[in-house]
Amino acid sequence: MTEILVLVDHADGAVRKTTTELLTIARRAGEPSAVFLGSGYEAAKETLSAFGAEKVYVADAPELDDYLVAPKAEVLAQIAANVNPAAVLIASNPDGKEIAARLAVKLESGIITDAVDVGADLTTTQSAFAASYSVTARVTHGTPVITVKPNSATPEQAATTPVEEKVAASVSDTSKAARIVSRSAREATGRPELTEAAIVVSGGRGTGGNFAPVEALADALGGAVGASRAAVDSGWYPHSHQVGQTGQTVSPQLYIAAGISGAIQHRAGMQTSKTIVAVDKDPEAPIFSMVDFGVVGDLHTILPQATEEILKRKG
Amino acid sequence: MKIIALVKHVPDAAADRTFNDADNTTDRVGVDGILSELDEYAVEAALKIAESGDAEVIAVTMGPEGAVDAVKRALQMGAHSGVHIVDDALHGSDALATSRVLATAIEKVGDVDLVLSGMASTDGGMSVVPAMVAERLGLAHVGFVGELTLNGATVTARRDADVTETVEASLPAVVSVTDQINEPRYPSFKGIMAAKKKPVETWSLADLGIESEAVGLSAAWSVVDAIDQRPERTQGEIVTDEGDGGVKLAEYLASQKFV
Numbered sequence: 191m192t193e194i195l196v197l198v199d200h201a202d203g204a205v206r207k208t209t210t211e212l213l214t215i216a217r218r219a220g221e222p223s224a225v226f227l228g229s230g231y232e233a234a235k236e237t238l239s240a241f242g243a244e245k246v247y248v249a250d251a252p253e254l255d256d257y258l259v260a261p262k263a264e265v266l267a268q269i270a271a272n273v274n275p276a277a278v279l280i281a282s283n284p285d286g287k288e289i290a291a292r293l294a295v296k297l298e299s300g301i302i303t304d305a306v307d308v309g310a311d312l313t314t315t316q317s318a319f320a321a322s323y324s325v326t327a328r329v330t331h332g333t334p335v336i337t338v339k340p341n342s343a344t345p346e347q348a349a350t351t352p353v354e355e356k357v358a359a360s361v362s363d364t365s366k367a368a369r370i371v372s373r374s375a376r377e378a379t380g381r382p383e384l385t386e387a388a389i390v391v392s393g394g395r396g397t398g399g400n401f402a403p404v405e406a407l408a409d410a411l412g413g414a415v416g417a418s419r420a421a422v423d424s425g426w427y428p429h430s431h432q433v434g435q436t437g438q439t440v441s442p443q444l445y446i447a448a449g450i451s452g453a454i455q456h457r458a459g460m461q462t463s464k465t466i467v468a469v470d471k472d473p474e475a476p477i478f479s480m481v482d483f484g485v486v487g488d489l490h491t492i493l494p495q496a497t498e499e500i501l502k503r504k505g
Numbered sequence: 506m507k508i509i510a511l512v513k514h515v516p517d518a519a520a521d522r523t524f525n526d527a528d529n530t531t532d533r534v535g536v537d538g539i540l541s542e543l544d545e546y547a548v549e550a551a552l553k554i555a556e557s558g559d560a561e562v563i564a565v566t567m568g569p570e571g572a573v574d575a576v577k578r579a580l581q582m583g584a585h586s587g588v589h590i591v592d593d594a595l596h597g598s599d600a601l602a603t604s605r606v607l608a609t610a611i612e613k614v615g616d617v618d619l620v621l622s623g624m625a626s627t628d629g630g631m632s633v634v635p636a637m638v639a640e641r642l643g644l645a646h647v648g649f650v651g652e653l654t655l656n657g658a659t660v661t662a663r664r665d666a667d668v669t670e671t672v673e674a675s676l677p678a679v680v681s682v683t684d685q686i687n688e689p690r691y692p693s694f695k696g697i698m699a700a701k702k703k704p705v706e707t708w709s710l711a712d713l714g715i716e717s718e719a720v721g722l723s724a725a726w727s728v729v730d731a732i733d734q735r736p737e738r739t740q741g742e743i744v745t746d747e748g749d750g751g752v753k754l755a756e757y758l759a760s761q762k763f764v
Contacts, residue, residue, distance in 0.1 A: 258645070258646070258647065258648075258672060260640075260645070260646070263640075283666075284632070284648060284649050284666035285666060287631070287632045287633055287636075288632075288633075288636040288646065288648055290633065291600070291632075291633035291634075291636035291637045291640065292636055292637070292639075292640045294600075294601060294633070294637070294726075295601065295604070295637050295640045295641060296640070299726065300599070300601070300725070300726030300727040301599075301600060301601065301631075301633065301726070301727065302727055303631045303632070303633060304630070304631070313730070317735075318524075318732075319518075319522040319523075319628070320518065321735060322522075322734065322735055323524070323732055323733065323734055323735060324732070324733045324734075324735055325729055325731070325732050325733075326729070326730045326731040326732075326733075327727055327728060327729045327730060328727065328728060328730065329726060329727045330725075330726055330727060330728050331726035331727075332726060364643050367644065367645030367674055367675060367678070368645035368646065368647050368672050368673070368674040368678070369672065369673050369674070370670050370671070370672055371661075371670075371671040371672060371673050372670065372671045373668055373669075373670045373671075374668055374669040374670070375668070389763065411758070411763060411764070419684075429651065429665055429683075429685050430665065430669075435518075435627060435630075436542075436543060436624075436683065436684040443763075444758070444761070444763050454518055454519065455518070458518070461738075465761060465763075466738070467754070467757070467758070469750070469754065473743075473745070478740065478743055479738075479740055480737075480738040480740070481738075481740065481741055481743070482741035482742075482761075483741050483742050483743075483744075483754070483757045484740075484741070484742070484743040484744070485743075485744055485745075485746055485750040485751075485753065485754050486743060486744070486745045486746060486750075487745065487746025487750045488746070491746070491750070491751065492746055492750040492751045492754060493751065494751065495749075495750065495751020495752060495754075495755075496750075496751035496752070496754040496755045496758075497751075498751070499751060499752050499754075499755035499756075500755050500758065500759075500764050503755065503759060503764050504764065
């Protein structure tokens, strides 16, 4: 079996769910080797072994955290050049995509981004043009560099005792050209992260700026909160929660759009959701054309009633 | 200073976007094209810098004949000149080849202080070309920038990526911006008239010293095996709220095991 490198996405050793998804996918195509870059490895160990990493390459270099991702791409390229894996899998988020981009150039290898599925033969599936097409593709040159969207696989546990290999990080001055001066902590809302959540409840213009009913329904369902561009542009919700072509793309099991008419840019960001539900005053809103279930009416009364009913059913 | 705005001509998302049956590439000829919405923010950011100081803004695109329209739109907004890289051999180029062509063009322009682009194109949407260009040129790339200031030879940026970060990079650098950075201007009549007199250079692969075998579909390092149109989502049940809309919604969610 050949090695598949999985870049660990983590914050100070707290491993994100995307990584356990990637380890699960990697097992289909070979033996998963995790690559841990940055500080906090001790905290990450348990998760990596629980989800099947046969090997872990560790570059525990705190300085990797002081710059944007170019140094990480450099160290990952050094590891990949030594290991010569069958593929490198990276989470499809802003940092992950940049690492993948630089890696593909350094390794002179083909790249595929935003895969929603990766087969045992490393053939990928992607969504194109606002999810109106499904594209099957594969890398034909070098070491396939593939970024995979969150929720592309259900993480499956497979306990291992990974072999650890320390890697000395050698980082060039060129890759240190962009220095991080300050970093704000992730907001602690107690909710799952938007791009990883199984359930997302989003609010739009129809909220009139009051996101309380949206948040309450999300909390009752254990979901994340999203927002349309109109809501974000109005300053009602942070940009980090924007769902759509110019924000985050989400692909949850359940997407509830509240007070969102469903412009094509928004649909591009949520169209691959498994089940879509909408609540909107306007029966002609384009969002209704793609829902599994829709309620025409005022979200300010419908959402609280639904929340109450859900909490009642949950006892 | 010299600023390059990388712009892309993309199929209009409001029209029916499709692929060429023959080779599975994006159909760029049979559909209406526009300047990628996300690149308008980059052009605007470049113009703002030019207006607050002394900078020349050059809009650069790579694409078939019609792609020059993306450059023209940037000129109408206020960019000073344009470069259109066009060559039959470029058809079907992957991101790696595209970044190589663009990086070579940036070197050919020469003495460039800042390269600006949108955070992604609105067609392929890979988000990798700006970082690849930076990698090839040995420059810093600051992506997903929502706020940008220049202080002499340093750029300070607020990034709205996974977390909000403030980043400093020395020029020259590549910066890709989000839709939070500004409100792109609409070309004025004066701007549209002025654009007609602005120079647009047309460069071929030979002008860039790139061999045609190194680009295009046959040189792409990934291949599309199949493209399937997804069945349109069919409309499910729609109910009108008559005082029990919330209960019905909860019942539906329970029936689908979400509760």
